[in-house]
Amino acid sequence: MARLRLAILISGRGSNMRALIGGCREGLIDAEVALVLSNKAEAAGLRHAAGAGIATKVIPHGDFPDRVSFDGAIDRALTTAGADFVCLAGFMRLLTPGFIAKWRDRMINIHPSLLPAFPGLDTHRRVLEAGAKITGCTVHFVRFETDTGPIIAQAAVPVLPGDDETSLADRVLAAEHRLYPMALSLVAEGRVRIEGERAVIEGLSADGGEALLINPGG
Numbered sequence: 001m002a003r004l005r006l007a008i009l010i011s012g013r014g015s016n017m018r019a020l021i022g023g024c025r026e027g028l029i030d031a032e033v034a035l036v037l038s039n040k041a042e043a044a045g046l047r048h049a050a051g052a053g054i055a056t057k058v059i060p061h062g063d064f065p066d067r068v069s070f071d072g073a074i075d076r077a078l079t080t081a082g083a084d085f086v087c088l089a090g091f092m093r094l095l096t097p098g099f100i101a102k103w104r105d106r107m108i109n110i111h112p113s114l115l116p117a118f119p120g121l122d123t124h125r126r127v128l129e130a131g132a133k134i135t136g137c138t139v140h141f142v143r144f145e146t147d148t149g150p151i152i153a154q155a156a157v158p159v160l161p162g163d164d165e166t167s168l169a170d171r172v173l174a175a176e177h178r179l180y181p182m183a184l185s186l187v188a189e190g191r192v193r194i195e196g197e198r199a200v201i202e203g204l205s206a207d208g209g210e211a212l213l214i215n216p217g218g
């Protein structure tokens with residue numbers, strides 16, 4: 001399998017982006033980051049990427065009359081950069097069906113809950129309101145419905161008494177930074193096959209020795 005050339009799409013802080021760049025640099029992920037793209041010029045992650053010597057591009061969504069033309073501009077930027085795989089990392093725009101179809105099975109996302117529970121925004125608030133005792137994060141391929149698609153890996157995170165949205169988000173984010181590079185490394189190694197709408201990981205030992213679930217406190 002050819003080495004992946006990644007485009008990472010962000011809208012803000014970019015801490016997951018940093019974890020992916022770090023994973024590539026440290027050799028955990030057999031891939032190269034070809035481009036970091038943001039719809040917001042003020043996204044803090046852009047500075048980090050540029051400082052790491054990675055090409056960056058800003059495509060402000062407000063410059064386009066509709067989502068289709070905005071997504072067309074993103075698609076052209078990805079092609080120009082020679083990217084063949086897309087990682088969404090806190091990219092806060094809904095993508096259009098045409099774009100999602102074009103990048104089907106070549107685009108993944110991280111979401112801060114144990115999908116299919118709690119898709120969408122305000123995840124941690126809703127987890128707390130529901131009184132869930134375990135939450136976590138999920139890396140999945142992107143499909144048309146928001147926060148759906150074949151699940152590659154998940155990490156479980158306990159909800160502790162006294163948690164508020166901030167403390168819970170911080171604990172889940174720490175798990176995200178471990179999970180996303182690990183999930184992407186499996187894809188980059190060609191170990192993730194999509195069967196129906198499930199992602200099957202090749203070469204996992206039956207006893208879960210190489211678990212794709214990071215357990216609470218683990």
Ligand code: GRF
Nearest residue numbers: 013014015016090110111112
């Ligand atoms: C993360 O919690 C991610 O799961 C969600 O948006 C947040 C992005 O944070 N999709 P960062 O920009 O990676 O720091």
